[in-house]
Amino acid sequence: MADISRLRNVAFVGPHHAGKTTLVEAVLAYCGAVGRRGSISDGTxxxxxxxxxxxHAQSTTxxxxxxxxxxxxxxxxxxxGFIDFFEETRMALSGVDAAVVVIEADPTRVVQTRMVVDAIESLHLPHLxxxxxxxxxxxxFAGTLAALQEAYGRHVVAEQLPIGNAESFSGFVDLATMKTYSAEGGVEKETEIPAALKDAAQQSRGALLEAMADFDDTLMEELLDGKEPPLDEIERDLCSECSxxxxxxxxxxxxxxxxxIAAIVRAMERWFPSPVDRPHVDAEGRALEPSPSAAFVARVIKTSIHPQSGKISIVRVLAGTMKSDATLTDMSKDGERVRSGGLYRLQGKKQEPVTEAGPGSIVAIARLEPVATGDTLTIDGHKVLLARVPRSEPVFAVAIKPKERIDEAKISQMLARIVDEDPSLSLGRADVTNELLLLGSGEQHVTIAVERLARKYKVDVEIAAPAIPYQETITASTEVHSRYKHQTGGHGQFGDVWLRFEPRDRGAGVTFDEKIVGGVVPRQFIPAVEKGVREALLHGSSGYPVTDVHVTLFDGQYHDVDSSEQSFKTAAGMGVREALPKCHPVVLEPIVRVNVVVPSTYTSTVIQQLTGKRGQILGMEPTNRSGFDDIEADVPQVEMSRYITELRTATQGLGTFSWRHERYDPVPGRVGGKAAV
Ligand SMILES: Nc1nc2c(ncn2[C@@H]2O[C@H](COP(=O)(O)OP(=O)(O)OP(=O)(O)O)[C@@H](O)[C@H]2O)c(=O)[nH]1
Ligand SMILES: [Mg+2]
Structure with a gap:
């Protein structure tokens, strides 16, 4: 088993298209793990x-x-990096010991690192x-550095000074050692510092040492006395302060x-902690000893399902050792036991078998069917539970139905596998419309999940914006007389009712009452009248269900032989259809209460955006996260279906929102009886 102090687990994170995958590929090539550097454009x-x-030429998992x-x-x-996949990143961060935050050399993109840096800072994860x-x-470079310092403080400090820029970018000065490296023919070599950069390098070095001295009194004294600190001391400090x-x-x-690339590899080796230096803790804050002989504890940080070879659970081992055929206990599933179907290390899609895994390792375990991402695994029922990684609520939904006639049970089962792989997706049934919904963190997230569904399980589905559950109501009262009479030889049918329709308060629903005197409508037929009324109200004059109306049966007639439940029900339904157009019907739309959280620089933009969606702004206040405002508004649900995409576009990906159903309001300018929207 590997010496634990020699392990490093590092997440490469940062904004969309910053160049993370390309850098990782270069690191793998530099270390000899791949023969030839693949590229994004070739998909290799x-x-x-x-x-x-x-x-999509982008990472999706x-x-x-x-x-x-x-x-x-x-x-x-x-x-x-794409914001829709942030929940994947959040899980990965829970399984590593350090992070490399990659940012394109463009100061305007620094703001897009905020979310991931917040996550890193809350985990106190060493990073660069x-x-x-x-x-x-x-x-x-200089502008991006300044923007990073402005965003995250002066302890963000350059350790290198680049040589050249754009086409002429050729290497860098290491500000700790003052050695210069330059790429010649694809190989980085130590060279002389260009004369023109000497002063700038000295100045940047001063800034680095000053920042480091904040955490080291000896270094501070040396700097104050104008003494040159020894190189080994600088390196030791850098290592300790970064880790x-x-x-x-x-x-x-x-x-x-x-x-x-060599410098990034060296930095990860020297400045980042090993699993021994940074033990993880359980949900109660107890440190888990990263020792091979300790009781086994691991966290599932990702699940991947291959339609042929099955499910693999990627875990980070925090303590103890497991063999490839171990029986594991899933502490997040009431201690359910499940046998490992094989143990692997992952090299992209390649699974390399290993016989055991100890503390600090990140390995894939095959065929742990009941196990889900985020679960705590132990051995022999050892009772430890890790804190759950928080997860954001879905902010985007599509209605989903199979293109071909396959049974819903099959499609639900396959969607469930997709959700198993990516728990930030979820399935649901829409209230009222009963549509099958796929919910996720954004448009791309859900669209790519549907592509994955088609590829892996050969299920093609149609997706559409979820139907809006409009309703109809009345704004005036009326009375109608409705008679259903039918003679078809033998028994006839006869039902005769007088119905009164009155508007009710918003949200009061449909109520039915009867004021029959003298048995003009016999008791046994009254429930049929109510049924006929309620059924007919399910499809108002605009096609939407009618609500907030009170219906009274106050008179009628019957026939000794021909009257039946059915004939009274039919008469009642006809009465409803006749009455509704006379009651000045209006269409009601669902209104949602929205809370949008954005950096305050975007507050006015977001307020404008919401107002443009017929939103009614209820208030705005600073959140307890500094620099962010919470804007509360009531907005018609129909305006919200693509809101997350619009919000992210307007706020460089930083805006988030939550919503809940609030009430129904009349649609301005829409009267009942017009064609459905
Ligand atoms: N010129 C130049 N292009 C680069 C560099 N690194 C990456 N790219 C290009 O930038 C694009 C994005 O690169 P990726 O490596 O996929 O970036 P990423 O951060 O992994 O992107 P996501 O995972 O989708 O967030 C691709 O077209 C790369 O070829 C670089 O150092 N220089
Ligand atoms: Mg990538």
């Missing part, structure tokens, strides 16, 4: 291996890979920033040109 990278990743460098055994989790794509025209999440170094790189 190790970690973007799902067909949906390749089709977390990809795992591993490599070794200088005796360090490195496992990387390449996380998707890599400013990537420095080979691209317009790349701005304790005090200093957040910033590195310069280009994944595409493979510049800065």
């Amino acid at each position: 990278t190790v970690t973007d291996h799902e067909p949906e990743d390749v089709a 977390v990809g795992f890979a591993h490599c070794t460098a200088d005796d360090i055994d490195l496992t990387v989790a390449d996380c998707p 920033f890599v400013v990537s794509k420095l080979d691209r025209p317009g790349a701005d 304790h999440d005090q200093i957040i170094p910033v590195l310069a790189a280009s994944g595409a040109s493979a510049i800065g």
Whole structure:
């Protein structure tokens, strides 16, 4: 088993298209784990291996890979940057010991790191920033560094100074050692610092040492006395301060040109903690000893289902050791026992068998059918439970139905497998319309899930915006007389009713009453009248169900032989259809109460956006998260179906919202009786 102190588990995170997968590929190639560096454009990278990743040229799930460098055994989790897949990233972060936050060399994109950096900070996860794509025209290292410092404080500090920019980007000065590296013919070599950069490098080095000195009195004294601190002391401090999440170094790189890769690998080796240095804790805050002989505890951080080879659960082992055929206890499923169907390390889609897994390892276990992402696994019923990773509520839904006539049970079963793989998706039934809904974190998230469903299970479905449960109501009272009389030889049919229709308060529903005197409608037929009324009200003059109306049966007639329940029911239904157009019907639409949380710089934009959706702004107040406002509004549900996409577009992906049904309001300008929307 690997020496635990030599393991590093690192998540690569950051905004969409920052260059994470390209950097991970370059790291794997640098360490010799892949022969030839794959590319996004060819769809040949190790970690973007799902067909949906390749089709969309973006990561849609977390990809795992591993490599070794200088005796360090490195496992990387390449996380998707697109905001819709953030829940995947959140789970991956719960299974690593450090993170590389990749950001394109563009200051305007720093704001898009906020969500993931918040998650990293709340876990106190040691991290560093890599400013990537420095080979691209317009790349701005200094501006991006300044924006990062403004966003996250002065302990975000450059550890490198890039040499050249855009086409001329060729290497960097390491500000701790003052060594210079330059790429020549694809290989990075140590060279002389360009004369023009000497002053800038000294200045940046000063900033690095000053930031580090905040956590080290000896270094502070040396700097105050104007003494040059010894190199080994600087390196030791950097290592300790980064691994304790005090200093957040910033590195310069280009994944595409493979510049800065060796330095990223060295940084992960030296500055990031091993599993021994950073024990995880259980739900009660007790540290789990990362020792091979301790009782086994692991967290499931991802589930993947292959239609042929079955389910694999990717776990992070926190304590103890498991063998490939171990019987595990799922503590999140009431201690259910399940036998491992094999143990593997993942290299993208490749599964490499291993015989055992100890603390710190990230491995895939086959065929743990009842086990779900987030579960705590132990052995021999050892009672430990890990804290649940929080999950956001779905903000986007589509109505889903099979293209071909297959039974609903089959489609639900396959959708359930898709949800098993990605628990940030969920299935539901819409109230009122009863449509089957697939809910998720955004439009892309749900669309890609549907693509996956088609590919893996050969089920083609149609998706549409969920139907809006409109209703109809009346605004004036009326009385109608309705008689149903039919003679068909033998027994005839006869029912005669007088019905009164009156509007009720909003939300009061449909009520029925009778004021029959003298048995003009015999008792036994009155329930049939009510049934006829209620059934007819299910389809008002606009086709929508009618609500908030009080109906009174106050007179009628019957026939000794021909009257029956059915004839009274029919007469009542006819009465409803005759009455509704006379009662000035209106269409009602569902109104939802929305709470939108955005950085305050976007508050006025969001208020405008909501007003443009016929929203009524109820209030705005700062949240307990500094710099964010909560805007409360009532908005017609029909305006909200693509709101998450619009909100993210308007707020650089930072806006979130929650909603719940509030009430029904008349649709302005819509009267009942017109064609359905
Ligand atoms: N010029 C240049 N292009 C790059 C570099 N790194 C990545 N790219 C390109 O930028 C695009 C996105 O790269 P990815 O590596 O997929 O970025 P990512 O951060 O993994 O993206 P997501 O996982 O989808 O968030 C691709 O077209 C890459 O070829 C780089 O260093 N320089
Ligand atoms: Mg990627």
